[in-house]
Amino acid sequence: MASPTMAQGEARAVFGLPFAEPPGPDTWLLGQVYGNTTGAFARRREWYRAGQGIHFGIDFSARCGTPIVAIGDGVVLKVDAPEHGSAPHNLLIAHPNGYVSLYGHLLERPPLRVGQRVRRGQVIGLTGDPDLTCNSRPHLHLEIRDRTLGRAFNAHRLIDADWDALMLVGAFGRGFQRDLDDPRKWQSVYDQPDIRFGRPLINEFRNTWPRDWN
Numbered sequence: 001m002a003s004p005t006m007a008q009g010e011a012r013a014v015f016g017l018p019f020a021e022p023p024g025p026d027t028w029l030l031g032q033v034y035g036n037t038t039g040a041f042a043r044r045r046e047w048y049r050a051g052q053g054i055h056f057g058i059d060f061s062a063r064c065g066t067p068i069v070a071i072g073d074g075v076v077l078k079v080d081a082p083e084h085g086s087a088p089h090n091l092l093i094a095h096p097n098g099y100v101s102l103y104g105h106l107l108e109r110p111p112l113r114v115g116q117r118v119r120r121g122q123v124i125g126l127t128g129d130p131d132l133t134c135n136s137r138p139h140l141h142l143e144i145r146d147r148t149l150g151r152a153f154n155a156h157r158l159i160d161a162d163w164d165a166l167m168l169v170g171a172f173g174r175g176f177q178r179d180l181d182d183p184r185k186w187q188s189v190y191d192q193p194d195i196r197f198g199r200p201l202i203n204e205f206r207n208t209w210p211r212d213w214n
């Protein structure tokens with residue numbers, strides 16, 4: 001398998017969206033974007049510490065039971081791997097281009113086995129809710145990692161979609177936390193940093209906005 005070694009500026013949108021249906025109130029909407037969102041910043045020392053303090057995936061709001069499709073051709077790498085979080089159920093697919101996609105907060109264990117081939121666009125699971133209620137924050141959490149699983153990429157740059165339009169509606173806050181010492185840094189979905197799991201936080205800003213209450 002090839003190994004993705006591209007620098008941030010070279011990433012190409014080689015994957016598709018994780019839903020067959022177009023976005024809308026009856027199907028799915030963009031929830032929380034990847035990156036140094038204000039929400040992730042507030043939880044940087046708790047929920048997102050392992051991911052260097054940023055939201056290391058993309059959240060898609062959808063009612064429980066919405067079919068999820070593979071974002072590319074690949075082979076099932078793991079089914080229900082608790083070490084990768086995103087409870088109650090998750091799925092990892094290894095792609096021949098060297099990337100791995102992770103689908104989290106699934107409603108039930110996907111009916112797939114490790115080593116099974118899947119095609120781009122094939123239904124691979126159903127959306128669920130991390131709070132197990134289906135009415136608090138049902139969504140798909142989608143990550144794109146490297147083959148070692150130690151690095152997460154800015155998935156907006158790897159998925160072919162009109163993110164500008166998708167960001168116009170949805171349930172979660174859209175803002176990125178600002179470093180007032182470098183106020184233009186990381187203020188769009190396109191320039192959010194890749195992260196390496198287990199490394200130090202990258203957003204312990206000295207001066208920040210919105211104000212840090214930690």
Ligand SMILES: [Zn+2]
Nearest residue numbers: 057058059141
């Ligand atoms: Zn998420």
